[in-house]
Amino acid sequence: MxxxxxxxxxxxxxxxxxxxxxxxxxxxxxxxxxGLFEIEDITDNVRESVKYITASTVHLTMFNDIIKQLQLTNKRLILDCCTQWNATYAMVSCVLEFKDVFLPYA
Incomplete structure (x- = not known):
């Protein structure tokens, strides 16, 4: 004005x-x-992996069983909102904590 x-x-x-x-x-x-645009392929793969696991109760139960076997924390997977970078950061950092759990899905 x-x-x-x-x-x-x-x-x-x-x-x-x-x-x-x-x-x-x-x-x-x-x-x-x-910066996120530069690693968009990676964040898209992480997002699709989280969607795959959380979309099915069977997959989620198997995922939680592996978490218990590996004695990891009881955190839940976080699915981001593509337009909010802090949500993408939270999703990626959570998945990094569970990277050993994701290996059987690879």
Whole structure:
């Protein structure tokens, strides 16, 4: 609004680009999304693996049995929301904790 009201009164320096500033959170979000784009194949495979296991009670029961045999924590698998990078991070970090459980599915 300030940018628009000032443009009516006088010519702004740098063609009004001085008033276009991004916040730190937006910059971080853009950086992370660019990084995730680079490893999109990996995150897609992880997402599909989590969907495969959680879609069936039989698969989920087998997965939980392997967790108990390996004496791992009782965490649950997390399926992300593709548009929220922090959810993708949570999904990947959870799957990394269960990487030994995923080996029989490979």
């Amino acid at each position: 300030l940018k628009d009201s000032l443009s009516f009164h006088e010519k702004l320096p740098l063609n009004r680009k001085l008033f276009h500033a991004r916040c730190c959170a937006n910059i971080l979000n853009l950086l992370v999304h660019n």
